[in-house]
Amino acid sequence: MSAHRSPNEPLESLADRHLWGHFSSLGKSVDGTSIIERGDGCYVWDNHGKRYLDGLAGLYTTQVGYGRRELADAAHDQMLKLGYFPIWTYAHPKAVELANRLSDLSPGDLNRVFFTSGGSESVESAFKLSRQYFKEIGQPERIKVISRNLAYHGTTMGALSITGLEFAKTPFEPLVPGALKVSNTNDFAQAYAGPPELLGIAAANEIEDAIIAAGPETVAAVFLEPVQNSGGCFVPPAGYFQRVREICDTHGVLLVSDEVICAFGRLGEWFGSQALNYQPDMITTAKGLTSGHSPLGALLVSDRVAKPFADTDHVFQHGFTFAGHPVSCAVALANLDIIENEHMLDNVTTNAAAFRASLDQLTDLPIVREVRGMGYFYGIELMKDAESGVAFTDEEAESLIRGFLSLRLADLGLLCRADSRGDPVIQLAPPIIAGPEEFETMTTIIHQTLTEAMARMGAST
Numbered sequence: 001m002s003a004h005r006s007p008n009e010p011l012e013s014l015a016d017r018h019l020w021g022h023f024s025s026l027g028k029s030v031d032g033t034s035i036i037e038r039g040d041g042c043y044v045w046d047n048h049g050k051r052y053l054d055g056l057a058g059l060y061t062t063q064v065g066y067g068r069r070e071l072a073d074a075a076h077d078q079m080l081k082l083g084y085f086p087i088w089t090y091a092h093p094k095a096v097e098l099a100n101r102l103s104d105l106s107p108g109d110l111n112r113v114f115f116t117s118g119g120s121e122s123v124e125s126a127f128k129l130s131r132q133y134f135k136e137i138g139q140p141e142r143i144k145v146i147s148r149n150l151a152y153h154g155t156t157m158g159a160l161s162i163t164g165l166e167f168a169k170t171p172f173e174p175l176v177p178g179a180l181k182v183s184n185t186n187d188f189a190q191a192y193a194g195p196p197e198l199l200g201i202a203a204a205n206e207i208e209d210a211i212i213a214a215g216p217e218t219v220a221a222v223f224l225e226p227v228q229n230s231g232g233c234f235v236p237p238a239g240y241f242q243r244v245r246e247i248c249d250t251h252g253v254l255l256v257s258d259e260v261i262c263a264f265g266r267l268g269e270w271f272g273s274q275a276l277n278y279q280p281d282m283i284t285t286a287k288g289l290t291s292g293h294s295p296l297g298a299l300l301v302s303d304r305v306a307k308p309f310a311d312t313d314h315v316f317q318h319g320f321t322f323a324g325h326p327v328s329c330a331v332a333l334a335n336l337d338i339i340e341n342e343h344m345l346d347n348v349t350t351n352a353a354a355f356r357a358s359l360d361q362l363t364d365l366p367i368v369r370e371v372r373g374m375g376y377f378y379g380i381e382l383m384k385d386a387e388s389g390v391a392f393t394d395e396e397a398e399s400l401i402r403g404f405l406s407l408r409l410a411d412l413g414l415l416c417r418a419d420s421r422g423d424p425v426i427q428l429a430p431p432i433i434a435g436p437e438e439f440e441t442m443t444t445i446i447h448q449t450l451t452e453a454m455a456r457m458g459a460s461t
């Protein structure tokens with residue numbers, strides 16, 4: 001037990017003593033880390049009243065921005081009517097309505113919705129469903145899953161096994177066996193020497209090679225994000241997903257599109273697979289489904305995968321107490337209404353080119369190697385000297401990212417992610433209500449920060 005908080009003790013020091021931040025160091029003081037207190041539109045304010053542009057929509061989450069009364073009203077009304085009920089053997093109206101709505105919006109025959117409480121649970125559920133599905137149809141040896149290096153798919157043991165980030169996995173090994181990795185499209189492209197128009201096919205063929213090497217009769221599913229977040233917004237080369245679809249069909253493997261980030265307008269469509277024109281067997285979602293205003297995830301499942309369960313009394317032996325929470329489902333329905341009524345998908349498709357053009361101005365700086373992405377989802381890859389191709393050492397990248405960029409960007413009023421899980425990148429995924437004013441603010445602050453970063457590096461070499 002700790003001493004009571006003295007009336008004057010700053011929240012920062014209380015946080016320092018008691019709050020265990022996720023993926024955050026306990027050993028270092030959180031001084032310098034902002035405590036965010038309120039939000040409105042694309043902006044948030046810390047507990048000292050400082051305003052920030054939220055360039056990452058919280059965590060790729062607050063699609064419609066902050067402070068929407070409709071979301072609060074939906075939660076309030078639902079809480080008074082039915083504050084909780086499970087969807088284990090029961091249903092409640094909002095879960096039914098939302099399942100119906102998601103089936104309508106999603107591509108193809110993804111007509112069955114399995115709710116979860118978040119992204120990791122959606123991925124975990126897809127992994128488990130793929131295994132049980134194959135047992136149900138008499139192919140019990142199909143247990144392996146394939147995903148890409150550096151990709152982040154969540155932190156529960158199954159989802160973590162699918163994740164391709166070593167630092168996140170090593171402390172918890174041994175993980176679930178049978179989770180195989182292939183190159184992400186960025187690494188593949190850098191090593192590729194063939195005809196440019198065949199890049200997408202060649203990158204996808206690496207998945208086929210992995211399936212064949214593992215034994216096709218042992219592979220259950222391939223997990224891919226439409227645009228891979230980790231590493232810095234890897235947009236797939238032309239033809240990639242169409243070839244992956246063919247490969248999965250040839251070998252009887254399920255294609256799971258992990259759209260925890262890429263759905264609900266992030267790429268300008270309801271689902272990322274629609275923006276990139278491919279048909280998955282399952283889609284995993286969370287985050288933007290409620291604009292983060294209440295925790296909820298959803299796994300969308302095709303008729304084919306649901307069939308062995310729909311045709312029999314066999315049960316998918318899996319569930320979560322809070323999955324499909326009535327308050328979250330009510331908030332999700334109100335959120336989808338806002339996105340639809342305010343034409344936010346159009347906002348993204350109309351403004352994406354201007355966002356991109358604004359960020360492209362940064363390529364004037366020698367520290368910027370590339371701006372990548374689509375829709376409202378961009379990564380700015382940094383290099384010590386992009387012209388001469390000199391990379392940062394690990395220590396330089398660490399000192400640049402943690403020692404300077406994140407803090408300075410926030411200092412200048414921009415929250416976004418500076419990351420070095422691969423090459424150092426700055427990532428942007430603002431609320432999908434953002435427009436030219438926000439683009440200019442982001443570009444101006446990043447330009448100033450990177451100019452200062454170059455001066456610092458020059459001074460230290």
Ligand SMILES: Cc1ncc(COP(=O)(O)O)c(C=O)c1O
Pocket residue numbers: 118119120121123152153154155225229258259260261286287
């Ligand atoms: C692609 C992807 N999958 C899964 C997850 C895990 O989601 P959650 O943090 O809600 O468990 C994330 C989280 O960022 C993600 O980006």
